[in-house]
Amino acid sequence: MCDACGCHAPTHGHNHQHGHDHAHDHDHQHEPRPNGNDSLIVDINRSLFAANDALARSNREHFDTDGIVVLNLISSPGSGKTTLLEHTIDRLGSEIRIGVIEGDIETERDAERIRAKGVPAVQLTTGGACHLDAAMIHRGFHQLQREPGGDQLDLLVIENVGNLVCPATFSLGEHQRIVLVSVPEGPDKPAKYPKAFTSSQVFLITKTDLLPYFDFPIEEATREALSLNPALQVMALSAKTGDGFEAWINYLRSLVKSNQERTARA
Amino acid sequence: MHEISLVQNLLEQLRDLAHQNNAQRILRVKMVIGPLSGVVIDSFTFGFDILTKQEQLFDQATLEISIPKVVFRCVRCGHEMETDGQRPSGCLACSEPILMPEGGDDLILQQVELE
Numbered sequence: 001m002c003d004a005c006g007c008h009a010p011t012h013g014h015n016h017q018h019g020h021d022h023a024h025d026h027d028h029q030h031e032p033r034p035n036g037n038d039s040l041i042v043d044i045n046r047s048l049f050a051a052n053d054a055l056a057r058s059n060r061e062h063f064d065t066d067g068i069v070v071l072n073l074i075s076s077p078g079s080g081k082t083t084l085l086e087h088t089i090d091r092l093g094s095e096i097r098i099g100v101i102e103g104d105i106e107t108e109r110d111a112e113r114i115r116a117k118g119v120p121a122v123q124l125t126t127g128g129a130c131h132l133d134a135a136m137i138h139r140g141f142h143q144l145q146r147e148p149g150g151d152q153l154d155l156l157v158i159e160n161v162g163n164l165v166c167p168a169t170f171s172l173g174e175h176q177r178i179v180l181v182s183v184p185e186g187p188d189k190p191a192k193y194p195k196a197f198t199s200s201q202v203f204l205i206t207k208t209d210l211l212p213y214f215d216f217p218i219e220e221a222t223r224e225a226l227s228l229n230p231a232l233q234v235m236a237l238s239a240k241t242g243d244g245f246e247a248w249i250n251y252l253r254s255l256v257k258s259n260q261e262r263t264a265r266a
Numbered sequence: 267m268h269e270i271s272l273v274q275n276l277l278e279q280l281r282d283l284a285h286q287n288n289a290q291r292i293l294r295v296k297m298v299i300g301p302l303s304g305v306v307i308d309s310f311t312f313g314f315d316i317l318t319k320q321e322q323l324f325d326q327a328t329l330e331i332s333i334p335k336v337v338f339r340c341v342r343c344g345h346e347m348e349t350d351g352q353r354p355s356g357c358l359a360c361s362e363p364i365l366m367p368e369g370g371d372d373l374i375l376q377q378v379e380l381e
């Protein structure tokens with residue numbers, strides 16, 4: 001059971017130390033082994049992703065019980081995730097109750113930027129790890145619930161560590177995964193980092209105000225991304241000029257609305 | 267380098283397994299690493315070598331890795347192409363660009379030899 005809320009999260013992380021050193025008798029012994037020497041062969045056939053996936057499912061139950069829509073933003077460093085959030089809060093903050101979990105390797109800076117917008121935010125510093133995992137989100141979510149306003153949310157946005165590779169492998173229990181690529185990074189990201197695109201629901205191209213200065217054929221990048229994942233929803237916007245923001249805001253509104261309808265029915 | 271945290275998770279499972287079986291040494295660890303799993307095999311092997319060095323339980327442990335093939339199926343005509351993980355640029359039968367991969371996206375602890 002989970003310490004914070006008594007939920008059924010599989011919190012037994014297998015990082016306990018066994019205090020005994022086998023000085024006492026175990027009633028199992030070294031039998032003669034079938035392969036002729038003293039070794040034992042055990043078939044396991046278990047996924048190493050299974051533990052994280054189980055925790056992610058339990059996070060998802062938390063989110064669904066509380067009626068919160070959860071997004072997981074993944075991108076390379078500096079593609080504009082925090083800026084996108086600041087502008088999103090400016091436009092939607094009075095209408096939708098937003099909370100943010102920031103993942104960073106070291107600093108508290110991003111969470112401070114979000115709190116300055118009057119929205120509850122928690123900073124998770126991974127201390128070197130290149131991704132957030134479901135266990136960190138479980139802790140972060142309960143930490144957020146203790147912040148002022150953090151226990152009454154419609155939308156939780158998780159800003160993952162800036163990295164297009166590792167976060168793609170770890171489900172956090174989110175409803176929607178959003179992969180961002182900014183115009184200066186170039187259009188070849190889908191081909192180079194396919195897993196980020198095959199595991200996401202939305203492909204968001206950012207900093208479109210820079211299109212005149214960089215070679216970024218939006219159609220080519222879109223085609224490439226859709227050939228990896230035909231179900232991807234593609235949007236493009238600029239936080240600087242506000243271009244394309246309407247579609248993004250409407251997307252968020254309709255996610256929250258359909259979630260509220262589902263929660264009301266349940 | 268999320269491979270390091272995956273190796274740490276593996277070693278925790280192996281410690282538990284050794285404990286359950288009253289074993290003193292892990293001799294051999296067989297893994298299946300899918301080419302679409304997002305795991306870089308060199309980084310995984312590197313992490314395994316580094317992290318097992320510090321612990322007697324693992325000082326004889328060898329890591330065996332097998333890499334399954336991936337089948338890409340054409341969404342239009344159903345034609346299947348088996349590769350080492352590279353995505354064909356289009357369907358060989360009908361040149362449709364959208365191909366769906368099957369398998370090859372997991373990281374599996376298959377078998378352990380201990381004593």
Ligand SMILES: Nc1nc2c(ncn2[C@@H]2O[C@H](COP(=O)(O)OP(=O)(O)OP(=O)(O)O)[C@@H](O)[C@H]2O)c(=O)[nH]1
Nearest residue numbers: 076077078079080081082083084162207238239240
């Ligand atoms: N021209 C332009 N610059 C932008 C836009 N959005 C963000 N930037 C700039 O891009 C830089 C990085 O933006 P952030 O929002 O901090 O990016 P991030 O993805 O949160 O960065 P990390 O958390 O470090 O991964 C900043 O200098 C922003 O001002 C945009 O729409 N247009």
Ligand SMILES: [Zn+2]
Nearest residue numbers: 002005007009
């Ligand atoms: Zn809990």
Ligand SMILES: [Zn+2]
Nearest residue numbers: 130166267268
């Ligand atoms: Zn990594």
Ligand SMILES: [Zn+2]
Nearest residue numbers: 340343357360
């Ligand atoms: Zn075909």
